[in-house]
Amino acid sequence: MAKVILASASPRRAELLRIICEDFAIEPADMDESPFEGESAKDLVLRLAKQKAELVLTSHINSEQADDRVLVLGSDTLIECGGEVLGKPTDQGDFLDMMARLSGREHQVHTAVACLSKEHTSIELVSSTIEFADITPEQAHAYWLTEEPSDKAGGYAIQGLGAQFVKRINGSYSAVVGLPLYETKKMLETYK
C-alpha cells in the first residue's frame, strides 16, 4: 500500500480527506501562489494543485530515506467572479471589496486536486456555481469581525458562518470547502 501524503496546511482539507482515507500524513507545501501574467483562474488552480504535490513528492524522492511508494495529494481553491480571480483577502478593505463584488450574484469556485506518485500524475478540476444573497456593508463588516474570512478563498466559508450568504449551490460541496471527495477517492483507488 502506498503511503498517502496531503500536501496542505489547510485543516479543512485534512478533515475532508479523513472521510475517505484512514491513514495519511500531512506535509504542507510552502510556495508562491501568485498568477502568471494572463493566466486564467482554471489554469492557475490546476498549476498550483500540481506544484504543491510536486514539491512534496520531490522532497521525498530526494530524501535520504527515499520512499518510492508515496502518493501525494495537492489542492488549490480560487473564486472567479465577473472576470476577477479572488484568493484569500489580504486585509479588511480587500475583504469588503470581495463581499461587495460577490453580493447578490453568482460566482464560480474552482478547486483542483492533483494526485502524484513517482510514475503517475492525475489532476482534476471541479468548478461549482454559488449564488450569493445581497450582503449589506454592515453584514460584511460583522462577518469580518468573526475572523472566519481571513484564510478562505473569496473571504467566506460555506461550511461556517458564510453559509448564511449562500442562496444556492450547483456543484460539489466538498470541492467548495477545499477538496472534491468524489474525484479524490477515485484517484486514490486508481493509484493505491
Ligand SMILES: Cc1cn([C@H]2C[C@H](O)[C@@H](COP(=O)(O)OP(=O)(O)OP(=O)(O)O)O2)c(=O)[nH]c1=O
Ligand atoms: C470558498 C471556501 C474556501 N475555503 C478555504 C479552503 C482553503 O483552505 C482556502 C483556499 O486557499 P488555498 O490556497 O487553496 O489553500 P490553503 O492555503 O488554505 O492550504 P494549502 O495551500 O496548504 O493546501 O479556502 C473554505 O474553507 N470554505 C469555503 O467555502
